[in-house]
Amino acid sequence: MLGTLQKAWKLEDLRKRIIFTLLMFLVFRLGAHIPVPGINAEMLKELLDTGLIFGFFDVISGGAFKRFTILAMGIMPYINASIIMQLLTVVIPSLERLAKEGIDGRKKIIQYTRYGTVVLSVLQAVGMSVLLARQGAYVTPGFFNHAVTVISLTAGTVFLMWLGELITEKGIGNGISLIIFAGIVSRLPAGAVSIYQYIxxxxxxxxxxxxxxxxxxxxxxxxxxxxxxxxxxxxxxxxxxxxxxxxxxxxxxxxxxxxxxxxxxxxxxxxxxxxxxxxxxxxxxxxxxxxxxxxxxxxxxxxxxxxxxxxxxxxxxxxxxxxxxxxxxxxxxxxxxxxxxxxxxxxxxxxxxxxxxxxxxxxxxxxxxxxxxxxxxxxxxxxxxYFGGTSLLIVVGVALETMKQLESHLLLRHYQGFIK
Incomplete structure (x- = not known):
C-alpha cells in the first residue's frame, strides 16, 4: 500500500488528484464545525447524550451530528436514495430499461437519485426540527427557526452530495464513500483520548x-x-x-x-x-x-x-x-x-x-x-x-477500493508508456 502511494505521488497527474481529494476533506471538516443558527447547544448535547442510537450517525458525520452543524445529517439521505433507486430499478420496468441504456440512462438515474436525496433530506430535516422543538432545544421557538433548520440541514446534505461527485470526478476513489471514510477517521483522535481518560x-x-x-x-x-x-x-x-x-x-x-x-x-x-x-x-x-x-x-x-x-x-x-x-x-x-x-x-x-x-x-x-x-x-x-464494527467495515472497504483505483491508474499509465 505504501509502495503504491509512493509511486502515485511521483506522477504529477495522480499527485494533483490526491492533493485535490485531501483539500476536499479539509472543506468537509470545516463545514462540520459550522453550527445551525438558533440552537441551544447545551440542551442539544444533553438530549443526544441520552441516546446511544445516535452514535453511529455522529461517527459517519465526523461529529457534525452531535454538534448539530449544517452537515449534521451527513450523506445518509443520498445513500438511502441510492439504495431505494437501485431497488426500484428491479421493481419498475421503465427504470430497468433506463439502467440498461448505457451512459445516458445512468445519468438519468443519477439525476433521479439527486431529486430523491433532496426529498429525503427535507423529510428528515423536518423530523429533526420537530424533535428539537419538542425537547426545547431552540433558543426562540417559532416557524422561522424551523425553516432555517430545515433549509440549513438540506443544503448541507446537498453540498456533501456535490462534494462527493466532485471528488469522484477530479480526485481519487468514490467521493461519497470517501466522505463517510473521512468522517469516521476524524473521530479516531477523540476515541484515543477517551481511552486514555478511561485509563x-x-x-x-x-x-x-x-x-x-x-x-x-x-x-x-x-x-x-x-x-x-x-x-x-x-x-x-x-x-x-x-x-x-x-x-x-x-x-x-x-x-x-x-x-x-x-x-x-x-x-x-x-x-x-x-x-x-x-x-x-x-x-x-x-x-x-x-x-x-x-x-x-x-x-x-x-x-x-x-x-x-x-x-x-x-x-x-x-x-x-x-x-x-x-x-x-x-x-x-x-x-x-x-x-x-x-x-x-x-x-x-x-x-x-x-x-x-x-x-x-x-x-x-x-x-x-x-x-x-x-x-x-x-x-x-x-x-x-462508537467506532464499532460497522464503521470498521466502511473504513476497510473504502480503503481497499481506493487503493485498487490507484493501482488501476498506475497500470493504465504503464500501458500507455509501453505503447509509446
Whole structure:
C-alpha cells in the first residue's frame, strides 16, 4: 500500500488528484464545525447524550451530528436514495430499461437519485426540527427557526452530495464513500483520548485496553479477509475459427465475492430500526412511546435480534438485486463458454445460484456478527466507544477500493508508456 502511494505521488497527474481529494476533506471538516443558527447547544448535547442510537450517525458525520452543524445529517439521505433507486430499478420496468441504456440512462438515474436525496433530506430535516422543538432545544421557538433548520440541514446534505461527485470526478476513489471514510477517521483522535481518560480515571485497566487492541486487530484482519474473499467458479471457452484466426480456448473464472452486498445491508437495517426510535422520541411523556424507546434501545435483546435478522435478510435481498445468475449463465453461453461438468444455460444458472446462496449466508452472518460486536466488546472490556464494527467495515472497504483505483491508474499509465 505504501509502495503504491509512493509511486502515485511521483506522477504529477495522480499527485494533483490526491492533493485535490485531501483539500476536499479539509472543506468537509470545516463545514462540520459550522453550527445551525438558533440552537441551544447545551440542551442539544444533553438530549443526544441520552441516546446511544445516535452514535453511529455522529461517527459517519465526523461529529457534525452531535454538534448539530449544517452537515449534521451527513450523506445518509443520498445513500438511502441510492439504495431505494437501485431497488426500484428491479421493481419498475421503465427504470430497468433506463439502467440498461448505457451512459445516458445512468445519468438519468443519477439525476433521479439527486431529486430523491433532496426529498429525503427535507423529510428528515423536518423530523429533526420537530424533535428539537419538542425537547426545547431552540433558543426562540417559532416557524422561522424551523425553516432555517430545515433549509440549513438540506443544503448541507446537498453540498456533501456535490462534494462527493466532485471528488469522484477530479480526485481519487468514490467521493461519497470517501466522505463517510473521512468522517469516521476524524473521530479516531477523540476515541484515543477517551481511552486514555478511561485509563487515567480507573474506569478501564491496562489489560482491558490491551484486550480491546487485540480484538480490534483480529477484527480488522477478518474484515479484510472477508472483503477480499472470493469463490472462483472455473469457466472454459471453446475454440472458434474465424477466417484464419482461432479465438477462445482459454480458461477463466467467475469471481463470486463472499460479501457481495458490502456494508449496505447494515446501513439499511440500521435506518429501519432508527425509524421507530425517532418517532417515539417525539412523544417523550407518552407511556407507549417510552415502551417503544426501551424496546428499540441498542443494548436490548430485541433490538440486537432484529438487527441481525434484518442484516441477513437485506444481504440476501441486495445480492439478489445486484447479481443475476441467469444473466451470467446466458452471457457464458453466448460467448461459447461452459462450466466443466455442466451444460450451458439453466443448469449453469442453478449451479451458480446454489453456490451464491451458500457463500452469501457466510457473508450475511459475518456482517451481523461485526455489526453486533461493539455491544459485546463494551461488555467485556468496559470501554464505551462508537467506532464499532460497522464503521470498521466502511473504513476497510473504502480503503481497499481506493487503493485498487490507484493501482488501476498506475497500470493504465504503464500501458500507455509501453505503447509509446
Amino acid at each position: 487515567t480515571s480507573g474506569t478501564a485497566g491496562i489489560l482491558s485496553v490491551l484486550l480491546f487492541a487485540v480484538i480490534a486487530i483480529v477484527v480488522i484482519a477478518a474484515v479484510v479477509a472477508m472483503q477480499e474473499g472470493q469463490r472462483r467458479i472455473p469457466v472454459q471457452y471453446t475454440k472458434r475459427v474465424v477466417g484464419r484466426r482461432v479465438y477462445g480456448g482459454q480458461s477463466t473464472h467467475i469471481p463470486l465475492r463472499v460479501n457481495q452486498a458490502g456494508v449496505i445491508p447494515v446501513i439499511f437495517a440500521m435506518s429501519i430500526l432508527f425509524f421507530p426510535h425517532t418517532l417515539a422520541s417525539w412523544f417523550p411523556h407518552n407511556r407507549f412511546a417510552q415502551t417503544i424507546t426501551a424496546m428499540f434501545d441498542p443494548g436490548s435483546v430485541l433490538y440486537m435480534s432484529l438487527y441481525a435478522l434484518l442484516i441477513i435478510f437485506f444481504t440476501y435481498f441486495y445480492t439478489a438485486v445486484t447479481f443475476n445468475p441467469q444473466d451470467v449463465a446466458d452471457n457464458i453461453k453466448k460467448y461459447g463458454g461452459f462450466i466443466p461438468g455442466l451444460r450451458p444455460g439453466r443448469p449453469t444458472a442453478e449451479y451458480i445460484e446454489r453456490i451464491l446462496a451458500r457463500i452469501t449466508l457466510a457473508g450475511a452472518v459475518f456482517l451481523a456478527f461485526i455489526a453486533l460486536l461493539p455491544n459485546f466488546v463494551m461488555a467485556v472490556t468496559g470501554i464505551n466507544i
